[in-house]
Amino acid sequence: MTDPASGPASSAQPGPAPLPEPGHAVGGESTSGTDPFAPDGVTWRSVSPRLVRARLVTAAAWLALPFVAGLVLAIVFGGWVWAAPLAVAAFMAWIAWLVPRQVRAYGYAERADDLLVRKGVLFRSLVVVPYGRMQFTDVSSGPLTRALGIAEVQLHTASASTDATVPGLEAAEAARLKDRLTQLGESSLAGL
Amino acid sequence: MTPLLTAWKMAAALVAIALFQSFDDLARIPLPVLAVIGLVAGVILLAILVSLGYSYLAWRRMEYAITSEAVVLRSGVLFRRERVARLTRIQAVEVGQPILGRIFGFAAVKVESAGGADAVLSLAYLTQDEAQAVRNEVLARAAGVDVDDLDLAAIDAGQDSVADVVRASESADAAASVGGPDAEDGVVNRPGAPGASGAPGAGRDGAVGPDGRPDASTGLDATTPRPLPAGLARRLAPEAPEHQVFQLAPGRLVGSLLLHGATVVLLLWIVGVVGFGVFTGSWEALFGSIFALLGVVGFVWGRFSSEFNTRVAVSPDGLRVRAGLLETKAKTIPPGRVQAVAVHQGPLWRLAGWWRLRVTLANVGIGSDGDALTDALLPVGTREEVAVMLRLVLPDLHAEEYDAVVAGLVGSGDAEGWVPAPRRARWVDPLAWRRNAFRVLGAALALRRGRIWRELTFVPHERTQSLGVSQGPIDRRLRVVTFSAHTSGGISPTLPHVDAAVAAALMADQAERARAARRVAGPEQWMRHAEP
Structure with a gap:
């Protein structure tokens, strides 16, 4: 699953940075102006590094059961059954390596007329949502993310295929973004 | 009834x-x-x-009302529900008649709003006349022609000074008479009830000018204020004049279905299964697949019965699409409601030069005819008919862009301003890399796809909801991205293997074009163009 092109490039990415973070597209191809994932004159903001913890805890909770089950079976039967817990452990290690990269790859930018949301390391995507197209905004957080003080902001347009979700925002930042989006959406409201 | x-x-x-x-x-x-x-x-x-x-x-317990703002339906026995569909948000109005309804003269009116398959306000069942009257009134009011607009019509007729004086007294009059008996609900009706208030259809023959609605409203003497009768709105809402532009011949529909992939699969399957049975003497395969076969037959029959005798007509209310063999439906799509247009052609249809044109409205998932997300405006038509339809659904399409559209239908490469995938993408898409292309038209973004199954999609600039690009590891090596324009109505036209630099420019330009197009987009009440 590792991509030789993005591997070294994204490790060159600075670690968890304070907000706002001036930056370039993660994966850092220096083709500024011609890279659709890094439009000119855009100041990206990154999401809270605490999202790493939230996602890792969730992943660990999901993988703990198969790991323990595999471990017990391996201890009981021995031999090749050890492959099961080892595979789960390897998967956990891969998740632990992947999640911080994914979280760092999340970025959003408020331009004058639209919001940009980008994500993904190996499979990158970028969505441009004009404020006037916004139908409603969701701010949601689960028990774990709430404990960590982060929330997820999701924009909905009239199109079901618009996937503009910004996870892992500091609670205050999430509220600010929501208010700002609502305000901008109202001022530039358009019909369907 | x-x-x-x-x-x-x-x-x-x-x-x-x-x-x-x-x-x-x-x-x-x-x-x-x-x-x-x-x-x-x-x-x-x-x-x-x-x-x-x-x-x-x-x-x-069911009653409905049409006000100047919305259509209201109250229904339910144990759980009461009141549904209000705002007129400015109406996406389409459909008059449907099931087979029994055709025998007994009853029809259902469906007022479709944006927001999923459930976003329908269904008035079932009304008498045929009442259904027509309701349809006309809803469309007229949604268009911005209604009681409150009498003064506007008068202004249009050039009676500025008089009308200004009249406006106040008259709208007061209108408010008084409409709001009189039934409070703020306008005219409350019970569907199908004989002699319901407003006597639907009864007053429709009066005050209708030969040129249709605008004439009718100005024809009503606006300069002499007088009490307006309760049924006034109905008299103001005659059926808008229409002009038929397309009729589907039954023979062509049958031919198109015979050349449809499903039919071919069905025939091959039957031949295969029967051949298998003859050779081996075991017929289990036939019985085993009978339900699947029935499914295919059902699909083909559904297409046939729902698209039989499709007629498309133009009227000030928008496009009228009538179709149906047993159950007939007459759908009116007001101007500016089309969110995206798609034109398809399968490999077999190419032999006959047939195309299928579908439009997407903002209501997701309407229709049980298999085309869950779209309405087949042109179930099967020639290239020329496609061009006519395109001009209807994309009014801003310029005549000089016709060559580009043809290149979008049948062409490939970079002729007529199309931007195909870069040459390096041929390794991942050897067949269609020259077909997969986009072109920016004056009114819409056109995406062309597929060599064997041809597809041409249009997204009007002002209907673009959001834009997206995505890129996987192979794409990154090739410096290409997948571009998609998200539209309301569930489909998102997608184009793979766009040159990364081109896509970057396209994203920026398209966002700006969409913004500019939205600013000049027509009013939601489409008859109000004259409003300052």
Whole structure:
């Protein structure tokens, strides 16, 4: 699953940075102006590094059961059954390596007329949502993310295929973004 | 009649259930056959009575009103529901007649709003005349022609100074008369009730100018304020004049279905299974696949019956699409409601030069005819008919862009301003890399795809909801991205293998174009163009 092109490039990415973070597209191809994932004159903001913890805890909770089950079976039967817990452990290690990269790859930018949301390391995507197209905004957080003080902001347009979700925002930042989006959406409201 | 019609469906379902059940019962219970039949018949009769009673109650409790702001429907026996569909948000109005409705002269009006398959306000059942009247009134009011607009019409007629004086007194009059008996609800009606208030259809013949609605409203003497009768809105809402532009010949529909992939698969399957049976003497494969075969037959039949005799007409209310063999539907799509247009051609249709043109409205998932997300405006048509339809659904399409459209339908490469995938993408898309292309038209973004299954999609600039690009590891190596324009209505036209630099420019330009197009987009009330 590792991509030789993005591997070294994204490790060159600075670690968890304070907000706002001036930056370039993660994966850092220096083709500024011609890279659709890094439009000119855009100041990206990154999401809270605490999202790493939230996602890792969730992943660990999901993988703990198969790991323990595999471990017990391996201890009981021995031999090749050890492959099961080892595979789960390897998967956990891969998740632990992947999640911080994914979280760092999340970025959003408020331009004058639209919001940009980008994500993904190996499979990158970028969505441009004009404020006037916004139908409603969701701010949601689960028990774990709430404990960590982060929330997820999701924009909905009239199109079901618009996937503009910004996870892992500091609670205050999430509220600010929501208010700002609502305000901008109202001022530039358009019909369907 | 409504209870009868509704109960009929319920009873049919119950009979079907009862029949299924009774097969088991007949096999197991050692009763005389007559007694069982009598029992079943009794249960069915009871069920019919109960459902009749329920339907009657439901009908009694259902009422609707059309105000200048919205269509309101109150319904429900135990759980009351009041649904308000705002006129400015109406995406389409459909008059549907099931087979029984055609026999007895009843119809249902569906007012479709944006927001999913459930976002329909269904008035069922009205008399045919009333359904027409309701359709016309809803469309007229949604267009911005209504009681409140009398003064506007007068201004249009050039009576500025007089009308200004008149406006105040008259709108007060209008408010008084409309708001009089039924408070703020306008005219409250009970569907199908004989002699319901407003006497639908009765007043429609009066005050209708030969040129249709605008004439009708100005024809009503706006300069002499007088009390307006309750049924005024109906008199102001004659059926807008229309001009038929397309009619689907039954022969062509049959031909198109014969050349449809499903039919071919069906025939090959039957041949294969029968051949297998003849050679091996085992017919299990045939029985095993009978349900799948029935499914295909059902699909083809559904296409045939729902698209039979499709007619498309133009009217000030928008496009009128009528179709149906047993159950007929007449759908009116107001101007500016089309969110995206797609033109398709399968490999077999290419032999006949046929295309299928579908439009997407903002209401997701309407229709049980398999095309869940879209309406086939042109079930099967020639290239010229496609061009005519495109001009109707994309009014801003310029005549000089016709060559580009043709290149979008049948062409490939970079002729006529199309931007195909870069040459390096041929490794991942050897067949269609020269077909997959986009072109920015004056009014819309056109995406062209596919070499064997050709597809051409248009997204009007002002309908673009958001834009997206995505890129996987192979794409990154090739410096290409997948571009998609998200539209309301569930489909998002997607173009793979766009040069990364081109896509970057396209994203920026397209966002700006969409912004500019939205600013100059027509009013939601499409007859209000004259408003300053």
